[in-house]
Amino acid sequence: MSPKTLYDKIWDAHLAHEAEDGTCLLYIDRHLVHEVTSPQAFEGLRMAGRKVRAPEKTIAVPDHNVPTTPGREDPKNMTEDSAIQVAALDKNAKDFGIHYYPVSDVRQGIVHIVGPEQGWTLPGMTVVCGDSHTATHGAFGALAHGIGTSEVEHVLATQTLIQKKSKNMKVEITGKLRPGVTAKDITLSVIGKTGTAGGTGYVIEYCGEAIRDLSMEGRMTVCNMAIEGGARAGLIAPDEKTFEYCKGRPHAPKGAQWEAALNWWKTLYSDDDAHWDMVVTIKGEDIAPVVTWGTSPEDVLPITAKVPSPDDFEGGKIGAAQRSLEYMGLTPGTPLSDIEIDTVFIGSCTNGRIEDLRAAAEILKGKKIKEGLRAMVVPGSGLVRLQAEEEGLADIFKEAGFEWRLAGCSMCLAMNPDQLSEGERCVSTSNRNFEGRQGYKGRTHLVSPGMAAAAAITGKLTDVREMM
Amino acid sequence: MDKFETLTGIAAPMPLVNIDTDMIIPKQFLKTIKRSGLGANLFDEMRFDRQGNEVSDFVLNQAQYRETEILVAGDNFGCGSSREHAPWAIKDFGIRCVISTSFADIFYNNCFKNGILPIVLPQEQVDVLMKDAEKGSNARMTIDLEGQTVTTSDGEVFTFEVDPFKKRCLLEGLDDIGLTMEKVSAIDSFEAQASAARPWV
Numbered sequence: 001m002s003p004k005t006l007y008d009k010i011w012d013a014h015l016a017h018e019a020e021d022g023t024c025l026l027y028i029d030r031h032l033v034h035e036v037t038s039p040q041a042f043e044g045l046r047m048a049g050r051k052v053r054a055p056e057k058t059i060a061v062p063d064h065n066v067p068t069t070p071g072r073e074d075p076k077n078m079t080e081d082s083a084i085q086v087a088a089l090d091k092n093a094k095d096f097g098i099h100y101y102p103v104s105d106v107r108q109g110i111v112h113i114v115g116p117e118q119g120w121t122l123p124g125m126t127v128v129c130g131d132s133h134t135a136t137h138g139a140f141g142a143l144a145h146g147i148g149t150s151e152v153e154h155v156l157a158t159q160t161l162i163q164k165k166s167k168n169m170k171v172e173i174t175g176k177l178r179p180g181v182t183a184k185d186i187t188l189s190v191i192g193k194t195g196t197a198g199g200t201g202y203v204i205e206y207c208g209e210a211i212r213d214l215s216m217e218g219r220m221t222v223c224n225m226a227i228e229g230g231a232r233a234g235l236i237a238p239d240e241k242t243f244e245y246c247k248g249r250p251h252a253p254k255g256a257q258w259e260a261a262l263n264w265w266k267t268l269y270s271d272d273d274a275h276w277d278m279v280v281t282i283k284g285e286d287i288a289p290v291v292t293w294g295t296s297p298e299d300v301l302p303i304t305a306k307v308p309s310p311d312d313f314e315g316g317k318i319g320a321a322q323r324s325l326e327y328m329g330l331t332p333g334t335p336l337s338d339i340e341i342d343t344v345f346i347g348s349c350t351n352g353r354i355e356d357l358r359a360a361a362e363i364l365k366g367k368k369i370k371e372g373l374r375a376m377v378v379p380g381s382g383l384v385r386l387q388a389e390e391e392g393l394a395d396i397f398k399e400a401g402f403e404w405r406l407a408g409c410s411m412c413l414a415m416n417p418d419q420l421s422e423g424e425r426c427v428s429t430s431n432r433n434f435e436g437r438q439g440y441k442g443r444t445h446l447v448s449p450g451m452a453a454a455a456a457i458t459g460k461l462t463d464v465r466e467m468m
Numbered sequence: 469m470d471k472f473e474t475l476t477g478i479a480a481p482m483p484l485v486n487i488d489t490d491m492i493i494p495k496q497f498l499k500t501i502k503r504s505g506l507g508a509n510l511f512d513e514m515r516f517d518r519q520g521n522e523v524s525d526f527v528l529n530q531a532q533y534r535e536t537e538i539l540v541a542g543d544n545f546g547c548g549s550s551r552e553h554a555p556w557a558i559k560d561f562g563i564r565c566v567i568s569t570s571f572a573d574i575f576y577n578n579c580f581k582n583g584i585l586p587i588v589l590p591q592e593q594v595d596v597l598m599k600d601a602e603k604g605s606n607a608r609m610t611i612d613l614e615g616q617t618v619t620t621s622d623g624e625v626f627t628f629e630v631d632p633f634k635k636r637c638l639l640e641g642l643d644d645i646g647l648t649m650e651k652v653s654a655i656d657s658f659e660a661q662a663s664a665a666r667p668w669v
């Protein structure tokens with residue numbers, strides 16, 4: 001048998017049909033659904049008189065535009081259009097008989113946090129969702145990617161997706177990370193190196209010692225941002241850590257089925273001599289705590305650097321850098337660590353898991369945030385929130401001056417009431433610093449949770465290593 | 469789905485790189501449960517100020533670009549979220565074709581599901597088309613999907629690549645779901661075999 005990559009293996013195991021022109025139907029094991037990208041798809045099904053082919057493999061949760069303040073079960077506390085979308089999801093979940101975690105359920109949260117937490121996401125699966133950050137689930141060695149609403153409808157109706165195979169890219173992070181450097185710094189540094197279009201047409205497999213050393217939470221952070229690198233999906237081969245994480249989750253297999261699953265999962269790795277269309281290697285020790293300065297996730301620099309000048313770029317990037325700097329209100333040559341901030345947001349499917357909250361709380365313990373700063377922690381799910389309360393993390397945040405919120409996407413995309421105002425500068429653990437992403441004319445600097453906590457204390461972009 | 473065969477129309481230049489889906493249609497317009505009506509808010513934060521007045525120097529607000537049907541854009545167009553609201557807004561505005569050196573993957577796929585043709589060409593050719601687009605309503609480009617060509621207002625012709633399946637769906641206005649439903653027996657047998665091999669799924 002010819003050697004295969006992990007992507008090849010999962011692909012082959014899910015190929016339901018291949019036409020003569022190479023167009024493939026890929027079978028989908030898990031379809032995650034949220035309120036924003038699904039209403040038109042369900043409407044399409046109704047109009048065509050179609051059913052959901054595999055409701056038992058379809059899981060829905062509202063997350064994008066639900067408020068994160070108490071009392072949100074009452075639709076009166078949502079804007080009218082948000083309430084309509086959430087009500088539509090309630091109804092669609094009921095009418096089509098799919099699994100559902102409503103706002104009132106403690107298990108509700110960001111779809112990419114709920115999936116793994118409940119054991120829906122398992123190694124070797126194909127996972128899709130009408131959301132680009134579906135890449136997150138690749139941390140389990142599942143082939144997971146975002147799809148548009150027409151494709152959501154296609155998967156609902158047929159449990160398959162029309163696909164062409166992507167190319168294989170290997171991103172290897174060798175050796176150990178230095179203290180203060182996290183999964184977020186890895187994933188941002190990779191994008192800084194390859195660019196936001198660098199992964200277009202590829203599925204990335206992340207490997208190397210630094211990746212193996214990461215917890216499952218860290219691996220999810222890395223894969224989450226594969227999409228910011230332009231890739232269709234990010235993957236990490238499953239190992240003992242993966243199996244340990246999955247074991248005992250509500251929807252993970254049990255008993256003999258667990259053993260059978262384990263046997264298969266252990267075959268899920270790229271063969272030694274598998275073919276790679278592109279290889280990127282970064283030394284773990286070369287990665288620093290980073291921060292973004294511009295309006296694209298590739299605009300990333302070590303916290304010890306200075307704001308760049310448009311002259312440092314070439315081609316179309318010169319104009320883009322000019323526009324970014326103007327939008328961000330930054331002057332070339334300013335040390336990044338001199339930039340004063342107004343707001344700190346800790347949360348999102350990139351960094352809203354328990355380990356992220358622990359990392360931030362570790363820095364904040366016994367400290368107060370800078371006076372006048374607005375700071376918010378939004379746990380990724382109701383269960384993360386509960387656990388953080390049990391571990392005493394919530395108290396640390398609250399005593400430091402953070403707001404302690406209910407689970408949801410919140411200020412990651414500001415579709416709910418959590419938004420930046422014009423010119424407000426935010427340090428955020430989310431994944432996108434696009435213009436207007438966190439609110440009209442809002443300014444976003446992407447960082448790791450520890451860096452966000454450090455910035456909350458000083459009121460400036462701060463090197464977390466100074467606080468350790 | 470609407471067919472796409474040929475198109476002759478005004479092209480607007482948007483040389484900015486990394487035009488993301490948040491720029492194409494900001495999130496406040498995603499709270500709809502319909503596919504229509506989004507054209508009014510295409511590029512909203514670039515096109516209008518906070519009071520809702522048009523920003524006069526934004527390309528689509530200029531008199532000669534009001535009837536734009538083709539966009540010529542910088543690299544990595546459509547990056548960011550999977551929101552199909554982006555192509556819905558583009559289509560609703562009246563744009564049927566976007567030309568760039570590269571597109572983000574999900575956006576690219578989403579276009580085809582909505583009767584929009586995304587065309588990838590090398591930088592030098594996009595540069596020529598960008599110049600042509602700058603001529604505004606004095607210039608009309610022609611796109612021919614069957615022949616896979618773009619013709620500038622001066623008659624210069626560039627050919628582009630497109631996946632044969634996607635091309636056929638667009639030319640004939642085919643509905644993907646209907647096509648896949650024809651293969652239901654293949655899906656049935658795959659499903660039976662897969663659930664025997666991996667019963668825990």
Ligand code: SF4
Pocket residue numbers: 063064110111112131133348349350408409412413430431
């Ligand atoms: S947290 Fe942000 S990136 Fe993640 S699913 Fe929600 S909106 Fe998308």
